[in-house]
Amino acid sequence: MAPIGRRLASLLLTTLTVASLAACSNQTSEPAATSSTSGEAKTGGTLTYLEPQTWGSLYPPSGGFYPNGGLLNNLTDRLLYQNPDTLELEPWIATELPEVNDDATEYTFTLRDDVTFSDGTPLTAETVVKNIDLFGKGDTDRALPVSEAINNYEGGEVVDEHTVAFHFSAPSPGFAQAVSTINSGLVSDATLDLDSDGFGPGNAENFVASGPFVVEKEEIGTKISLKAREDYDWAPPSLQHQGRAYLDGIDYVVAGENSVRVGSLTAGQADIARQIEAPDEAVVTAAGLSIVSDPTNGVTNSLSIRFPSEKLSDIRVRQAIIAGIDREAIIEALFSDSYPLATSSLAKGAKGYRDQSANYVYDQAKANSLLDEAGWVAGSDGIRAKDGVKLSLAFNIALPQPRSADVLTIIQEQLREIGIEVTIISGDQAAQTAASADIDQVQIYHSMVARADYDVIKSQYYSANRNTLQNLSSATGEVTDPKLDELLLAVASSPEEADRAAASAAVQDYLSEQAYVLPLFEEPQVYGLATHVKGFSTESVARPSFYSTWLDR
Amino acid sequence: MPIVRRIAQALLVILLAFTATFILMQALPGDGVLARYQNPELGLTPEQIEQLRVVYGVDQPVWSQFLTSVGNYLAGNFGTSLQSGARVADLIVTALPETLVLAAAGFTLAVIVAVAIAFLASFPSMRWLRNAVRSLPPLFVSVPAFWVGILLIQVFSFGLGWVRVIGADGLEALILPAITLSVPISAPLSQVLIQSLDEVGESPYVAIVRSRGAGEWWVLTRNVAKNALLPTITIAGLLFGELVAGAVVTEAVFGRAGIGTLTEQAVANRDLPVIQAVVLLAAIGFVVINLVVDLLYPVIDPRLRRERTA
Numbered sequence: 001m002a003p004i005g006r007r008l009a010s011l012l013l014t015t016l017t018v019a020s021l022a023a024c025s026n027q028t029s030e031p032a033a034t035s036s037t038s039g040e041a042k043t044g045g046t047l048t049y050l051e052p053q054t055w056g057s058l059y060p061p062s063g064g065f066y067p068n069g070g071l072l073n074n075l076t077d078r079l080l081y082q083n084p085d086t087l088e089l090e091p092w093i094a095t096e097l098p099e100v101n102d103d104a105t106e107y108t109f110t111l112r113d114d115v116t117f118s119d120g121t122p123l124t125a126e127t128v129v130k131n132i133d134l135f136g137k138g139d140t141d142r143a144l145p146v147s148e149a150i151n152n153y154e155g156g157e158v159v160d161e162h163t164v165a166f167h168f169s170a171p172s173p174g175f176a177q178a179v180s181t182i183n184s185g186l187v188s189d190a191t192l193d194l195d196s197d198g199f200g201p202g203n204a205e206n207f208v209a210s211g212p213f214v215v216e217k218e219e220i221g222t223k224i225s226l227k228a229r230e231d232y233d234w235a236p237p238s239l240q241h242q243g244r245a246y247l248d249g250i251d252y253v254v255a256g257e258n259s260v261r262v263g264s265l266t267a268g269q270a271d272i273a274r275q276i277e278a279p280d281e282a283v284v285t286a287a288g289l290s291i292v293s294d295p296t297n298g299v300t301n302s303l304s305i306r307f308p309s310e311k312l313s314d315i316r317v318r319q320a321i322i323a324g325i326d327r328e329a330i331i332e333a334l335f336s337d338s339y340p341l342a343t344s345s346l347a348k349g350a351k352g353y354r355d356q357s358a359n360y361v362y363d364q365a366k367a368n369s370l371l372d373e374a375g376w377v378a379g380s381d382g383i384r385a386k387d388g389v390k391l392s393l394a395f396n397i398a399l400p401q402p403r404s405a406d407v408l409t410i411i412q413e414q415l416r417e418i419g420i421e422v423t424i425i426s427g428d429q430a431a432q433t434a435a436s437a438d439i440d441q442v443q444i445y446h447s448m449v450a451r452a453d454y455d456v457i458k459s460q461y462y463s464a465n466r467n468t469l470q471n472l473s474s475a476t477g478e479v480t481d482p483k484l485d486e487l488l489l490a491v492a493s494s495p496e497e498a499d500r501a502a503a504s505a506a507v508q509d510y511l512s513e514q515a516y517v518l519p520l521f522e523e524p525q526v527y528g529l530a531t532h533v534k535g536f537s538t539e540s541v542a543r544p545s546f547y548s549t550w551l552d553r
Numbered sequence: 554m555p556i557v558r559r560i561a562q563a564l565l566v567i568l569l570a571f572t573a574t575f576i577l578m579q580a581l582p583g584d585g586v587l588a589r590y591q592n593p594e595l596g597l598t599p600e601q602i603e604q605l606r607v608v609y610g611v612d613q614p615v616w617s618q619f620l621t622s623v624g625n626y627l628a629g630n631f632g633t634s635l636q637s638g639a640r641v642a643d644l645i646v647t648a649l650p651e652t653l654v655l656a657a658a659g660f661t662l663a664v665i666v667a668v669a670i671a672f673l674a675s676f677p678s679m680r681w682l683r684n685a686v687r688s689l690p691p692l693f694v695s696v697p698a699f700w701v702g703i704l705l706i707q708v709f710s711f712g713l714g715w716v717r718v719i720g721a722d723g724l725e726a727l728i729l730p731a732i733t734l735s736v737p738i739s740a741p742l743s744q745v746l747i748q749s750l751d752e753v754g755e756s757p758y759v760a761i762v763r764s765r766g767a768g769e770w771w772v773l774t775r776n777v778a779k780n781a782l783l784p785t786i787t788i789a790g791l792l793f794g795e796l797v798a799g800a801v802v803t804e805a806v807f808g809r810a811g812i813g814t815l816t817e818q819a820v821a822n823r824d825l826p827v828i829q830a831v832v833l834l835a836a837i838g839f840v841v842i843n844l845v846v847d848l849l850y851p852v853i854d855p856r857l858r859r860e861r862t863a
Binding site: 050057138140143146202203220221222251255256257259263264266269427428431432433 | 581584589590601637640717822
């Protein structure tokens with residue numbers, strides 16, 4: 001009896017199991033059946049992504065360069081996650097937002113304990129401190145620069161197995177956002193010991209981090225292939241998607257020629273292409289593909305009018321330049337709807353934005369009368385002069401920015417109409433960089449910078465950072481306008497969020513009142529997507545995120 | 554003895570090319586370290602950039618940098634790229650095979666095209682065909698290589714879908730670039746070949762051969778072609794420069810990771826160590842090819858053989 005009974009029991013059990021399994025699968029297969037129409041993610045497939053430039057370094061603080069950032073964003077995790085829609089900070093590798101002391105000089109993070117690097121080593125508190133120490137201090141002996149995002153850094157401390165603390169010599173309110181950026185991507189201990197060469201091309205397969213993808217194969221200068229980590233299970237908790245990435249892999253292929261990127265995309269040879277130029281957007285949409293244009297949420301694409309230059313020291317001349325440039329005509333001629341007219345030195349989506357459009361009005365008659373008032377008289381060639389000096393200004397070409405040379409050519413024509421001569425510095429990136437650092441060579445500087453934090457405006461204009469206005473004169477070594485520096489410092493040193501917003505607004509007011517800056521447009525990142533690409537998104541400054549991307553084919 | 558002199562000459566050419574590159578690069582404003590680290594994306598302070606310049610040794614006087622550079626080369630150390638930090642030797646070794654394959658395919662195709670054009674252009678009958686074919690080399694030489702490349706991609710890859718540009722391997726990835734590269738190479742080659750075919754065709758001995766009843770085809774293939782080869786081989790040696798220049802454009806358009814792409818990126822970023830290595834490589838290539846061409850002369854022309862032994 002006993003054996004029969006046992007057999008019966010086991011039969012019963014098996015039947016039950018099968019039945020319940022069937023029931024389960026029924027339940028899941030119902031929505032799965034409708035998923036093809038409602039868009040439930042499919043796992044698998046390799047996505048081909050076209051990049052206009054080859055990457056240069058995987059050292060996370062170099063992540064500002066688009067090709068570097070496009071890789072790092074998918075290879076690394078960060079302590080915090082910045083929601084690209086709301087720009088709010090959310091937990092990621094840190095289990096909650098950090099504890100910050102009153103003057104923002106000490107940050108304490110609690111860490112997840114289940115995170116491993118792709119070489120199998122665990123992500124420990126020691127490793128996290130080692131990461132931020134390197135990024136916050138840099139190491140010039142290894143030619144590894146300090147991260148622009150981390151200010152006033154003193155050092156990190158392992159409090160216990162799951163807790164780390166970071167100390168600052170002065171308030172550093174931007175630090176929490178800084179550890180959410182690509183520039184603070186966490187890498188393994190061994191990777192942290194690499195020097196500048198070790199982070200460079202030819203060594204990508206040795207780059208070890210904890211992100212959803214790992215480098216599988218590298219062909220220097222043309223292609224880098226990533227594959228998904230099967231055991232990835234520590235995505236930001238706020239994301240709907242958890243576990244491994246949907247894609248099996250991503251091929252980043254370098255295609256420098258615009259027509260080749262657009263053509264390959266429309267011919268179905270690639271799935272996503274970065275940097276679709278404005279005139280090509282129509283080609284992409286006409287082929288039935290989609291354009292994704294995401295804002296970079298920082299300082300807009302703008303002209304820094306370098307007031308320490310003698311010709312530009314008179315506010316009326318600066319105001320005349322602003323009134324003499326028809327920005328809408330430039331956007332109309334060269335760009336598309338993806339490039340909104342700028343209304344402040346910061347983009348609308350940037351933290352601390354305040355509308356300044358009243359100060360940026362095109363009015364050629366006003367420009368002429370301002371120059372007349374300021375004593376600049378038109379000569380026989382139509383160029384104004386004063387005391388024998390011609391009103392001639394040199395502009396740099398912002399090579400990384402879209403169509404900079406074309407923009408400047410139109411500005412050259414427009415300013416010629418009000419009697420200002422514009423010369424455009426020619427030459428490669430090295431020549432542009434060298435000339436731009438010298439106020440005698442470049443009086444009006446064309447640039448932009450992306451970072452979704454209040455600090456971004458300080459990065460751009462502060463005398464000890466990018467110093468785009470040459471407020472700290474390269475000639476005399478003196479700060480021409482200490483008030484500007486003071487206003488900028490307030491943005492980066494007020495511990496309270498409301499104070500930082502107010503300080504940022506004050507800087508924008510000052511920049512437009514003093515006619516120091518003419519913002520042109522809000523610079524986007526424009527991607528072209530094949531129709532079968534779903535769930536593609538970008539992080540807070542528009543670098544691609546492939547974690548939740550999937551292919552519907 | 555002549556061999557020793559040739560080698561000494563070759564070494565001098567290489568050293569001069571190396572020095573000229575160095576001087577030209579120094580004469581331009583800015584340098585590779587500035588280009589990389591003063592990049593506003595990094596937001597480094599002037600002090601930090603100065604420290605990095607010291608690390609890379611670009612703060613040293615020019616003559617000292619030059620001597621260091623020459624010394625390193627003699628020691629077999631080609632340095633690291635200023636732009637990426639990768640070892641220059643690695644970059645060259647990875648890129649060279651790609652370019653060699655492309656150059657060989659492009660050159661072979663160019664020779665085939667040039668010979669076909671020249672023979673059609675010298676073909677006795679059908680005057681209209683001769684004239685039409687004779688207008689091809691000027692056309693080939695005047696169309697820019699990048700334009701030809703883009704056109705080929707648009708038509709054969711995006712339009713007809715015969716070959717892929719993205720994700721292609723092996724032969725598929727070689728066809729369109731090789732055609733692109735062959736266009737500017739075949740033009741001067743065929744021009745010279747046509748001209749010498751014409752000249753030889755009018756020489757007295759050809760008239761004699763004709764008078765003895767040889768057909769036009771016989772004359773062209775047996776008597777004229779062989780004698781018209783010498784100037785063509787000379788120009789083929791000189792075309793190496795054209796090949797390198799064509800490779801830069803072709804590789805950039807097709808996104809091939811060869812020496813051309815490496816050069817283009819190095820020049821754009823003022824990456825002196827990479828530029829120097831590429832120039833040196835090109836100089837060596839030029840010298841070697843022309844040496845081979847010189848050695849080929851006596852093989853083709855028995856008269857030269859006799860002169861040397863005499």
